[in-house]
Each structure stands twice: as C-alpha cells, then as structure tokens.
Amino acid sequence: MKYYTTQISEKGNIAIDDTILVKDVPTTAGSRILEGFKPLFSAEAVTRLENKGYGISGKTNVGEFGLDLCGEFSYYSEKEAELYGAAAQLVADGDVHGALGVDMNGSPRRAAALSKVCFLKPTYGTVSRYGIVSCAASGEQLGVYAKNVNAVSEIMAVIAGHDEKDGTSLKNESYDYATDAPVSGKSVCIVKELLEKADEETRAKIVAFAEKLRAQGVKVDEISVDFFDIANTAWQILMTAETCNNVSRYDGVKYGFRAKEYRNIDELYINTRTEGFNFLTKAVILYGSDVLSKNRYDDCYGKSLKVRRVISEKFKELTEKYDAVLTPVCSKTAYEAYDIHEAFEKVFKESVFTAVANLIGTPALVSGGVQLLGKHFGESTLLSLAGAVERMGE
Amino acid sequence: MNYEIVIGLETHVELDTQSKIFCSCGGHSSPKEPNDCVCPACSGMPGMLPVMNKHVVELAVTAGLMLNCEISRYTTFDKKNYYYPDLPCAYQITQLNHPICTNGCVSLQTSQGNRDIRIKQIHMEEDAGKLVHEGKHSYVDFNRTSVPLIEIVTQPDFHSAEEVLLYLNKLKSMFRSGGISECEEGAMRCDVNISVRPEGSEEFGVRTEIKNMSSFDAIERAIRYESQRHMDALEFGTEELVQETRRFDDVSGKTFAMRNKETEADYRYFPDANIMPIIIDDEWLEQIKATKPVAVDEKADAYREAGISEKEIEMLIHNNKLSKLLDDVIALGCGAKDAATWILTDCAGVLRKDGKSLSNLSINAEKLAAIIKLVDSGSINRNAGKKILIAVVEKDVDPVTYCKENGLDRKVDASAIESIIDKVINENPRALEDYKNGKEKAKQALFGACMKELKGAGNPAVIKELLESKLNNA
Structure with a gap:
C-alpha cells in the first residue's frame, strides 16, 4: 500500500483501491499509462468518508484497470500477496477498518473470497461513480470491503445516496443496509450449473454455508438455472467494448505516461499505448473494438444489449421465487500464478460467477468465501442472511 | 444535356448556452486565452462523468419546433470513436439512434417560387477542441471541447447554391430570433453533400461530401465548383467520379479529395451508458413551447402590417434583443412604426457617435416609451426628445425628470x-x-x-x- 496518512482516525481508516481518485495522490489504476497522474479532486465516496471523520489511509494496488482475476497484473505489483488482492488482504490482516474497490468484472469479489473478508457490490446507481477510473460504465459499481457485514453496512450507509455529479446516480438519499432483518422463513437457491464449475473444496463451502442457513430456518433448494453462461458472455462483450472506449483517452497527449520515441502524432499514440498498457488490457481493447465494429455490432454488442434485458427479466423471476441466490465466487479457493497471455480467457471463464450482477446491476455480497446474489435494492436481505451465518461462528 | 444538381446539407450550430453541454465550464463565448475554460470533465480526465445541461435540450427542441419537426419524447446519446489530439476522450458524445428532432420541413421563397426542404433530423452533440500549429510544435486548446452543438440534417432537396444560401440565411435569422445561437463567424459550419444527374432521372448520381465550411461565400463557391466538376465528368468524361469526402480550398476556389484515412474510419458508435435516456414529457414540452419566440415569418408579417419598412423588418427579425425591445415599447402604448424609427435610427445614431453599434444597445423599454410619449403628446419637440435619448442611453437618467430639469418642456410660463x-x-x-x-x-x-x-x-x-x-x- 502507498500510505499517505499515518494518522489513525477514531472512526476507522479506509484503504482506497487505485481505481478510485484521491485528490493530489497519484492514481494509476495499476497501469503504466497513468504513471504520475495526480487527480485534481477526490471520488465522491472518498469525500463522504472524509466528511464523516474516517481516515483515508492510502491507495491499494489493483490489477491494470481491475481487469484481471484479483490484482495480479499491476504495473506497480509488489510481488507478495498478489493473488489475494491488496485491499482484501489489508482488511483480513486488520490493518484497516475497510476499503473501497471498483467491481467491474468481479475482481474485488474474488479477492474478498480468497482473503475471507466481505465485499458488497451494491445495486447500480446507489453509490456515485464520480471519481472512479471508469472502464465499463454500464455495470461497474463502487463497493466496500470489510471484515464483517456490520462494517460493510456502516460504510455503505456513508457512501451511498444521490450525487448530482453522476448522471446515473439514483435519486434516493439513503438505502436499507440492515444486517439483522429476520431470516427465518426466507428462501435461498443454489445454482447447480455454477456449483459444477467449482472444485470440491469450494463446493464444500457452499454446502456448509447452506447448512448454516438451514439451521437459521432458511429454506435452501438446489435448482437448475440456464442463463449464467450467456449472461457472462454478454457482459464480457459489453465490458470489453466500454473499456476499449473509455481507455482510449489515455493517448499520451494530456497526462500520464508518454512514450519517449515518436516522430508524429500516430507514433505518439501507438508507442505510448504499446508501452503503456499490459497484454490483458490490449486483449480487451482488441476484443472491444471488434465487437463494436460496423459489421459485428448487431451480432455482438447489439445482441448483448438485448440479452441484458432478457436476463434482467429472468433474474427478476428467479428472485421473486427466492430471496437470494447462493453461488461460488471463484472456481477454486486459491489461484496459482499464471502467465498474462492466458489472462483474458481465464478471467472470462471465472467471471461466470460474478458477471450477472454487473450485467443487470443487481447487488452481490461476498462473505465467508461464498456469494449471495439478490434483487435490486435487496442488500439488506443479503447482509442479514450472511450476518446470521457470520454470527454462528466457525 | 441538362443536368439537375442534388444537394443535402448537414449544418452544425453552436448553441448560446451559459455552460458547456456536460460540465459547468462557461459555454460558447466566454474564454479569452487558450484553455481558459477547461475542467477535468471537458479535458478528458478519468473520474469525471458527463452531466446533461438541460438548457441544451430546450434549445434543441425550440430549434425543432421552429423547423416543424417531430420532437422525440425519448432521446439518447451515443459515443463516436476516433483519435485526434483535439478530442480529449478520443470519442465524441453525439446522437445516432434516438435524435431529439425528426421529420421537419422549412419552406423557402426562391426565384422559382416556393420550395419545401425536408429536415431529416436534428441531433445534439459536443464540439471538439482546436489545434494551434506553431513552427514544429502543435498546441491543443480545449476551450471549445464540449461546447454544445446541434446538427441539422436535411434530405437531398436543394437544387442550387441559391437555395442553399436562402436556407442558411433563414436558419440564421430563425436561430438568432429564437435565442438559439447568434450564429457568429465560425459558429455555423456546413457539410455539403452533392451529386448531379441528368434532368428527369430518378436515380442519384455519385455523391461527394465537402466538409466543414463556415462562410456562406465559401459554401456558394464550393457548390458552384463541385457541381460543375460533376457535370464536366458526366458530359465530357473529364474524370471518373467516386464517392468521397472533399475539402474546399478558399484560395484556389477548388475542392480536393481528403486522404482516405480521414474519411473511411469505422466510428464504432455505441450507446453512452453515462447519460441516462432523456424523457421529454408533456409538461416540459409545453414549457418549452411557451417560451419559444414567435416564428420569424409570423413576426415579420406582424411588423409589415404595422407599417414598418422592409429594411427595418430585416434588421429587427435578425435580432432577438431589438425585436423584443420594440415589442415591449409597443406594448407600453407607442405606435409600432414610430417606435421602430426611434430604435433603428435614433438609438443607432446615438451609439454610432461612440463608435458602437445597435448590438451594444441597452435601454429600458419603459424609458424609451416615456420619451416617445413626450414627443407624441407635443410636450417636447423631436430634437428635445433626441437630447433626452442621449442622456438616457449614456447616463440612464429618468426622461421626465431630465426634461423638466433642462427646460426642454414646452409648457413654459x-x-x-x-x-x-x-x-x-x-x-x-x-x-x-x-x-x-x-x-x-x-x-x-x-x-x-x-x-x-x-x-x-x-x-x-x-x-x-x-x-x-x-x-x-x-
């Protein structure tokens, strides 16, 4: 972590992922292309925390633009703990009270699951996106890492609510983040197709979590749901297209990194971006440009927008029957180091657990290494279910 | 053989708003020095999000109403991707799928009689910045980035440069009178799509597009040159016409093909997720309609009826401020013809002495009406009236008091x-x-x-x- 204050706040200190702006503190989103960039303002969520007396302890390393599994491919990587996610690890170690991260393709959720802490990706539009290094505007959300659901709830209550600086921010001033709503009589489903994609240890975690829910009077069914794969494909198409577009502003003209060698404007662009982006970002840019190109648009981007609407309806039906969907977050309980050239495919595959929440803007809570998905504004239900399990102890 | 020229126009107009389209930076006319009027949003820094300027929507709707368009009740923005140093985000926010106005019509009085020009659509978008080249270096000025524009796209309904100019002048006077844009030098830019076909033919000829012209003179010359080039090619086979984008060179008076690289880009348009769809409900539309100024034609007719001369009408309808002043003075009980002379001759005279023009005029309608009434009632003569006018324009005095204090009143003992x-x-x-x-x-x-x-x-x-x-x- 790059500390910028050592002051301990009574309310607690919060670490900020490097995809979120803090005024005058270098913000790079883990990419060389933003090397030396110092923002002129802080993200709205950061300002709200500071106004309530929280200390901002520093910036935590992320994988370039949050595109990787859990922070392994940062240009500024400090090699240790990279496969757990820097912010999640700090929370797990008790170094900070909580942390903020941007969930664009599941990276903070996976980091939280591996480090055994909580992460809430809230409903789209409830937390201002003002001041995040935006990549996939239609599905990214600023969320909270904390050790337990009560701390998540407490921090969420501070950062959520309308912000006029974000055109996608919803009008409500506050939302329900109660962690102690009664859970007895609630119903939860486990998705068979997702369970099959996880290893034995992960499956065992789901089973154990389900048992604890049942002990609290929650009905748990294992059912078959067929749309997670298609939801993932649709989100990867939208996400890569939007990211390709949003990172195109990093061209070496205005700020951040600029290649040393160039003879004209085309070379300035090409050399800067060739040297400034890592292989995974380049793959995303290529994929994103392809799905937006004239002759592919209707079959790829256009179709994904339609899929988004269909899945939204289907997910709504599912969450009318069940209060939450219980799924794995990662296919395994620990990732081995791997080569960046495999990253695009690997992340695509792993995102099958996380993508639906980004695609349709529903909340997702990671707790105890598993994930609960709920309907829009259903955060309190998810927090209360996880809270009931949390209070039972190991 | 006789040929018919077919022309369609895309006209970009900078809107006169207080601030830019997606941020609170000053709009169109405020900046003085390069990059005076720039914030993290309009210079493309990460973290900033576009927030829609409602006034832009209202002006675009007003323009649509003036051009008899259907107003979309649901309108959205799209991103157009291309790299250029004057475009800080490397994409332009514009409207592709759901433009704000469609299917309009404007009628022109040409020398061959009335002609209707169909408007395909009007859409809102942001302007790009400017590059300044000095020696070996190029500098970027972002003052103009994100200044709001509307683009008015016509169907290929023009058949001569004369019609195009009539149309552009009509747009200009409408937009001035509507408070949409002053259409100053460079604030109105045109792309001209042109093709030529044998008279009577149904099929369109090969189309070329001449990009980005801002003076009416250049537009006229470009159309004349380009249509002649097409006709020569068809008649004498001087060259083979290809569909392409061209630029007009003001010095030589010729058009030249632009590099393919600049023209054949795939802009990879897609919806902008940062800007929620804009819903224009009945209430909002009625509000906009209520504030919409009377259409130029109606206004001109009303003035004509009141006996105001054609020359004066021309001066008035092109200037929203002057026509509003006149309307106010008339509403205060003064004769229209007389009031117009006071404004356009006497006020102009006073300003001219100080080297100013009517656009600098700021006079309270009630004070002007008071002077006119003093003269009309025979209390003072016209020369005394002019003296009071000078004092009002220069020192903003009260006309009646000034008249008494300076013994201009005829009612002496x-x-x-x-x-x-x-x-x-x-x-x-x-x-x-x-x-x-x-x-x-x-x-x-x-x-x-x-x-x-x-x-x-x-x-x-x-x-x-x-x-x-x-x-x-x-």
Whole structure:
C-alpha cells in the first residue's frame, strides 16, 4: 500500500483501491499509462468518508484497470500477496477498518473470497461513480470491503445516496443496509450449473454455508438455472467494448505516461499505448473494438444489449421465487500464478460467477468465501442472511 | 444535356448556452486565452462523468419546433470513436439512434417560387477542441471541447447554391430570433453533400461530401465548383467520379479529395451508458413551447402590417434583443412604426457617435416609451426628445425628470414667453418695420429669433399666436 496518512482516525481508516481518485495522490489504476497522474479532486465516496471523520489511509494496488482475476497484473505489483488482492488482504490482516474497490468484472469479489473478508457490490446507481477510473460504465459499481457485514453496512450507509455529479446516480438519499432483518422463513437457491464449475473444496463451502442457513430456518433448494453462461458472455462483450472506449483517452497527449520515441502524432499514440498498457488490457481493447465494429455490432454488442434485458427479466423471476441466490465466487479457493497471455480467457471463464450482477446491476455480497446474489435494492436481505451465518461462528 | 444538381446539407450550430453541454465550464463565448475554460470533465480526465445541461435540450427542441419537426419524447446519446489530439476522450458524445428532432420541413421563397426542404433530423452533440500549429510544435486548446452543438440534417432537396444560401440565411435569422445561437463567424459550419444527374432521372448520381465550411461565400463557391466538376465528368468524361469526402480550398476556389484515412474510419458508435435516456414529457414540452419566440415569418408579417419598412423588418427579425425591445415599447402604448424609427435610427445614431453599434444597445423599454410619449403628446419637440435619448442611453437618467430639469418642456410660463417676445421685437425694430410694410418673411425671422431665445421650449403654436398679436398691436 502507498500510505499517505499515518494518522489513525477514531472512526476507522479506509484503504482506497487505485481505481478510485484521491485528490493530489497519484492514481494509476495499476497501469503504466497513468504513471504520475495526480487527480485534481477526490471520488465522491472518498469525500463522504472524509466528511464523516474516517481516515483515508492510502491507495491499494489493483490489477491494470481491475481487469484481471484479483490484482495480479499491476504495473506497480509488489510481488507478495498478489493473488489475494491488496485491499482484501489489508482488511483480513486488520490493518484497516475497510476499503473501497471498483467491481467491474468481479475482481474485488474474488479477492474478498480468497482473503475471507466481505465485499458488497451494491445495486447500480446507489453509490456515485464520480471519481472512479471508469472502464465499463454500464455495470461497474463502487463497493466496500470489510471484515464483517456490520462494517460493510456502516460504510455503505456513508457512501451511498444521490450525487448530482453522476448522471446515473439514483435519486434516493439513503438505502436499507440492515444486517439483522429476520431470516427465518426466507428462501435461498443454489445454482447447480455454477456449483459444477467449482472444485470440491469450494463446493464444500457452499454446502456448509447452506447448512448454516438451514439451521437459521432458511429454506435452501438446489435448482437448475440456464442463463449464467450467456449472461457472462454478454457482459464480457459489453465490458470489453466500454473499456476499449473509455481507455482510449489515455493517448499520451494530456497526462500520464508518454512514450519517449515518436516522430508524429500516430507514433505518439501507438508507442505510448504499446508501452503503456499490459497484454490483458490490449486483449480487451482488441476484443472491444471488434465487437463494436460496423459489421459485428448487431451480432455482438447489439445482441448483448438485448440479452441484458432478457436476463434482467429472468433474474427478476428467479428472485421473486427466492430471496437470494447462493453461488461460488471463484472456481477454486486459491489461484496459482499464471502467465498474462492466458489472462483474458481465464478471467472470462471465472467471471461466470460474478458477471450477472454487473450485467443487470443487481447487488452481490461476498462473505465467508461464498456469494449471495439478490434483487435490486435487496442488500439488506443479503447482509442479514450472511450476518446470521457470520454470527454462528466457525 | 441538362443536368439537375442534388444537394443535402448537414449544418452544425453552436448553441448560446451559459455552460458547456456536460460540465459547468462557461459555454460558447466566454474564454479569452487558450484553455481558459477547461475542467477535468471537458479535458478528458478519468473520474469525471458527463452531466446533461438541460438548457441544451430546450434549445434543441425550440430549434425543432421552429423547423416543424417531430420532437422525440425519448432521446439518447451515443459515443463516436476516433483519435485526434483535439478530442480529449478520443470519442465524441453525439446522437445516432434516438435524435431529439425528426421529420421537419422549412419552406423557402426562391426565384422559382416556393420550395419545401425536408429536415431529416436534428441531433445534439459536443464540439471538439482546436489545434494551434506553431513552427514544429502543435498546441491543443480545449476551450471549445464540449461546447454544445446541434446538427441539422436535411434530405437531398436543394437544387442550387441559391437555395442553399436562402436556407442558411433563414436558419440564421430563425436561430438568432429564437435565442438559439447568434450564429457568429465560425459558429455555423456546413457539410455539403452533392451529386448531379441528368434532368428527369430518378436515380442519384455519385455523391461527394465537402466538409466543414463556415462562410456562406465559401459554401456558394464550393457548390458552384463541385457541381460543375460533376457535370464536366458526366458530359465530357473529364474524370471518373467516386464517392468521397472533399475539402474546399478558399484560395484556389477548388475542392480536393481528403486522404482516405480521414474519411473511411469505422466510428464504432455505441450507446453512452453515462447519460441516462432523456424523457421529454408533456409538461416540459409545453414549457418549452411557451417560451419559444414567435416564428420569424409570423413576426415579420406582424411588423409589415404595422407599417414598418422592409429594411427595418430585416434588421429587427435578425435580432432577438431589438425585436423584443420594440415589442415591449409597443406594448407600453407607442405606435409600432414610430417606435421602430426611434430604435433603428435614433438609438443607432446615438451609439454610432461612440463608435458602437445597435448590438451594444441597452435601454429600458419603459424609458424609451416615456420619451416617445413626450414627443407624441407635443410636450417636447423631436430634437428635445433626441437630447433626452442621449442622456438616457449614456447616463440612464429618468426622461421626465431630465426634461423638466433642462427646460426642454414646452409648457413654459406664458409671461416668460411674452417677455421674450417683447425683447425680440425691441431688439429688431427693422424686422417690425418690414412686417408692418407687409413682408410676411419678417414675421418668420422674428419667430425664429424667439424660438432661439426659448431654446426650443414652449409650444410653437402658442408662441406664433402671441407673436402675431403683439406685432399687430405694436
């Protein structure tokens, strides 16, 4: 972590992922292309925390633009703990009270699951996106890492609510983040197709979590749901297209990194971006440009927008029957180091657990290494279910 | 063979808003120095999100209403991707799928009679910045980035440069009178799509597009050159026409093909997720309609009926401020024709003395009406009225008070007039003698001398009467 204050706040200190702006503190989103960039303002969520007396302890390393599994491919990587996610690890170690991260393709959720802490990706539009290094505007959300659901709830209550600086921010001033709503009589489903994609240890975690829910009077069914794969494909198409577009502003003209060698404007662009982006970002840019190109648009981007609407309806039906969907977050309980050239495919595959929440803007809570998905504004239900399990102890 | 020219226009107009389209930076006319008017949003820094300027929507709708368009109740923005240093985000926010206005129509009075030009659509978008080249270096100025534009796209309904110019002048006067844009130099830019076909043919010829012209003169010359080039190619086979984008060179008066690289880009349009769809409900639409100024044509007709001259109408309808002042003065009970002369001749005269023009005029309608009424009622003469006008324009004085304090009022004391007349007669015994000998001219001279002494004050009819009786009794 790059500390910028050592002051301990009574309310607690919060670490900020490097995809979120803090005024005058270098913000790079883990990419060389933003090397030396110092923002002129802080993200709205950061300002709200500071106004309530929280200390901002520093910036935590992320994988370039949050595109990787859990922070392994940062240009500024400090090699240790990279496969757990820097912010999640700090929370797990008790170094900070909580942390903020941007969930664009599941990276903070996976980091939280591996480090055994909580992460809430809230409903789209409830937390201002003002001041995040935006990549996939239609599905990214600023969320909270904390050790337990009560701390998540407490921090969420501070950062959520309308912000006029974000055109996608919803009008409500506050939302329900109660962690102690009664859970007895609630119903939860486990998705068979997702369970099959996880290893034995992960499956065992789901089973154990389900048992604890049942002990609290929650009905748990294992059912078959067929749309997670298609939801993932649709989100990867939208996400890569939007990211390709949003990172195109990093061209070496205005700020951040600029290649040393160039003879004209085309070379300035090409050399800067060739040297400034890592292989995974380049793959995303290529994929994103392809799905937006004239002759592919209707079959790829256009179709994904339609899929988004269909899945939204289907997910709504599912969450009318069940209060939450219980799924794995990662296919395994620990990732081995791997080569960046495999990253695009690997992340695509792993995102099958996380993508639906980004695609349709529903909340997702990671707790105890598993994930609960709920309907829009259903955060309190998810927090209360996880809270009931949390209070039972190991 | 006879040929028919077919032209379609895309016209970009900078809107006169207080701020840019997606941030709170000052709009179109505020900046002085390069990059004076720039914030993290319009310079493409990460973290900033576009927030829609409602006034832009209202002006675009007003333009649509003036051009008889259907107003979309649901309108969205898209991103257009291309790299250029004057485009800080490397994409332009524009409207592709759901433009704000569609299917309009504007009619032109051409030398061949009335002609209707169909408007395909009007959409909102942001402008790009500017590059400044100095020696080996290029500098970027972002003052203009994100200044709001509307683009008005016509169907290929024009058949001559004359029609195009009539249309552009009409747009200009409409937008000025509607407070949409002053359409100053460079604030109105045109892309011209042009093709030529044998007269009577149904099929369109090969189309070329001449990009980004901002002077009407250049547009006219470009159309004349380009249509001739097409006709020569068809008639004499001078060259093979290809569909392409061209630019007009002002010096040579010719058009040149642009590099393919600049024209064949795939802009990879897609919806902008940062800007929620804009819903224009009945209530909002009615509000916009209520504030929409009367259409230019209707206004011109009304002025014509009130007896205002064509030349004056031309000056008024192109200037929303002046026509509003006139309307206000008329509403305060002054005659339209007279009021127009006061504004366009007298006020202009006062300003001209200081090297200013009518666009600098700022006069309270009530004060101007008060001056006009003083003159109309015969309380003061027109020259005195002008003196008061100068004082009002320069020092913003109260006209009635100023008139009294400076003795411009004709209602001076009868005894004062009498003593002046006595004085004049005593000082001019020769004139008295002449009058008695039957010279009418002598009376005129004495009257003039009285008026001079009175400095224009007093009612001339009364003075004349008094003078006559005195002369006859002398």
